[in-house]
Amino acid sequence: MHDIRLLRDAPEAFDAALGRRGIAPSSSQLLAIDEARRALIRELQELQARRNVASKEIGQIRRSGGDAAALTAEVQAIKERMPALEAEEAELGHKLDAALASLPNHLDDAVPAGADEADNVELRRWGTPRSFDFEPLPHYELGERMAAGPVLRGMDFERAAKIAGARFVVLAGPMARLERALAQFMLDLHTTEHGFVEVQPPYLVGTDAVFGTGQLPKFADDLFRTTDDRWLIPTSEVPLTNLVAGEILDEAVLPLRLTACTPCFRSEAGSAGRDTRGMLRQHQFSKVEMVSVTVPEASRDEQDYMTACAEAVLQKLELPYRVVMLCSGDTGFSAVRTHDIEVWVPAQQTYREISSVSNTRDFQARRMRARCRKAGERDTRFVHTLNGSGVAVGRALIALVENHQQADGSIRVPPALQPYLGGAATIGAA
Incomplete structure (x- = not known):
């Protein structure tokens, strides 16, 4: 605002x-x-x-x-x-x-000019895409070939479509366990090493909350709405950020760093024909979110810190990635500056977004009426809010399965993740 x-x-x-x-x-x-x-x-x-x-x-x-x-x-x-x-x-x-x-946030001076994602500026890369000595398979073929009991497969898109329609998946057996392990690994990393507090927020929120973080009124078509005027969260950014709505916070407690793993629900309006196979673009997916509420002068450094937290996830999972700064034409409605982290996807031979870390400065705080003040002072000022994926669990699963696949169809488990899978060094086999 x-x-x-x-x-x-x-x-x-x-x-x-x-x-x-x-x-x-x-x-x-x-x-x-x-x-x-x-x-x-x-x-x-x-x-x-x-x-x-x-x-x-x-x-x-x-x-x-x-x-x-x-x-x-x-x-x-x-x-x-x-x-x-x-x-x-x-x-x-x-x-x-x-x-x-209805007007988007003003951009940071550092944001490069550009029309769309083709004009985003690469900041750095980590890791080297793997050279396979066999023909690597896309994640959906690996998942469909993986047994999960006598009936189900690791990824079952047909049964999901029978239940809910297109752009859904049923994960079973090793794949279901892998997604759960990834989520728990990320939450543990952010809470024990990065200073975030784990939260389990509501998945349904009121209109004021969705307005507060900037999804309404402009992006109503991207959301799912219930008959009693609630909204399914498109990301836990919405409930986490709105926890401070209407409040005056003591600056001594900031930054307030929150994390949650929740399902996210998106209508994918306007995405017909894009990523129709597999799990890249779905109506429901899991994501570990990071939210930070800071004093104004700290928000720029906080964005760099949150980006590093998301990068740490991918480094421990041994997944090659690159970090880009979004250009003016690709930066989201509420953001002044956004870092996208794009993970290497072997089947597509390209990098795909797995985390987006944005500084909104006081744009959301004005909509939510969230302020802070120093102890003993009367004057208040709007907080700055930031949000970022830490990271998208489904896309992490895609990247891990494709990057760490082996010739027999099994998946190598990076050491950092093995404790969450009972010590297993590999999962599944075709």
Whole structure:
């Protein structure tokens, strides 16, 4: 959410900042609404003041035995006029808030210009993609060939479609255990080594929560909504960040670092025909999320720290990856700057996103009314919020299965993950 005061003070800078995202200038329209509303507020204040004065005068006149009919008529006219003005002022306020809420965050100066993901800038790489001495299989073929008891396979897309439709999967046997192990490994890493507190949040949230983190109103079509006006979370960023909504935090407790593993639900609107095979793009998937609430001056370093936390997951899993900074045309609605971590996927011979770490500065905090202040001081300021995948569990499973597959169809388990699989060095076999 944007601060209208900044728009009033520097409209040209406001337009220029949004222009980096390809958005047409809007300050003149916004300021026109703002000025009309402020004019109504001034008129209401003047009418209120006049009503108060006239009411006192009426009392004085009546006590002295005079005729207060004219003043009484004036007060009555003011009373009759004010509700219409108040309604008009409220309507303009809602219109201004809705217009401001529809505009994305301003970008950090370091974000490179660009139209889409092709213009993202690579920052670094870790690991070397493996050279196979056999023809590697995609994860879905490996999973479909892996036995999981007398009936099910490790990945069963047909039975998932029978139950729920397209873009779902049933994991069974070794694959189900592998996904659970990955999630537990990530949570343990973030809580024991990285300073995050584990949370188990609701998977259904109210409209205010989804608005607070910026998914509403613009991205309603990307979400699933219940009949009682709740929303299935698209990521646990939503409930974790909103834990501080409407609160004033003591700056001494910041940064507040939270992590959770939850299912995520997305309609994948607009993704028809993309990644239709396998687990890369589904309506339901698991993700370990990291959220940090910080003081403003610490958020830039906090983003680098969270990126390093996500990288540590992939390093311990021995998965090659690269880190990119998203360009202006690819940076999300609420973010000022985003680091994407892309893991190597052998079957596609390319890097695919597995984590996205974003700094939103005070954009979400304004929508949530989340503030902080130093002990002993009265003044408050908006916190800065950050979020990042630490990492997407399903995509980690994909990457692990494909990168560590062996010629017989089994999967090598990296040492860091073996304790979560009973010490097994490999799982499954075709």
